[in-house]
Amino acid sequence: MLTGKQKRFLRSKAHHLNPIFQVGKTGVNENMIIQIDEALEKREIIKVSILQNCMEDKGEVAEQLADGTNAEVVQIIGNIIVLYKESVENKQLRLP
Numbered sequence: 456m457l458t459g460k461q462k463r464f465l466r467s468k469a470h471h472l473n474p475i476f477q478v479g480k481t482g483v484n485e486n487m488i489i490q491i492d493e494a495l496e497k498r499e500i501i502k503v504s505i506l507q508n509c510m511e512d513k514g515e516v517a518e519q520l521a522d523g524t525n526a527e528v529v530q531i532i533g534n535i536i537v538l539y540k541e542s543v544e545n546k547q548l549r550l551p
Contacts, residue, residue: 457527457539459548465500465529466550469537482511488523495526495540499548505534520524 457465476491479547494501498504505513517528517536526540 457529457550462529464551465471465539465548466537467528469500469502472500472502473515474502474535476501476503477506478509478516479506479509479510480510482509483516483523485523490521491520491538492526492540494526495524495531495538496542497545499542499545500529500537503536503538505536507534 462509475494476487478487481547490504491501505516513531513534517538518529520526520536520538521528521550524538524540526538529537531537531538541548
């Protein structure tokens with residue numbers, strides 16, 4: 456579980472990033488979770504965009520992605536979810 460200070464730090468790191476995944480009409484599936492997990496291993500922090508035609512609630516989408524990848528939801532702002540997962544091999548960020 457992330458502290459408030461850690462979430463602030465991660466939000467500042469994620470500010471300049473562009474979303475690299477989109478959740479659309481079909482919602483979250485296994486293949487998407489595998490790809491997001493691999494991206495988190497490489498980058499540690501990513502943004503996921505939720506498209507207008509997504510039928511699921513953005514909170515549910517964030518929870519499904521976090522549970523499937525064992526990541527932490529840093530922030531949900533608008534239709535963008537910021538996810539963080541500490542990398543095993545490609546450690547880049549040091550949390551305060």
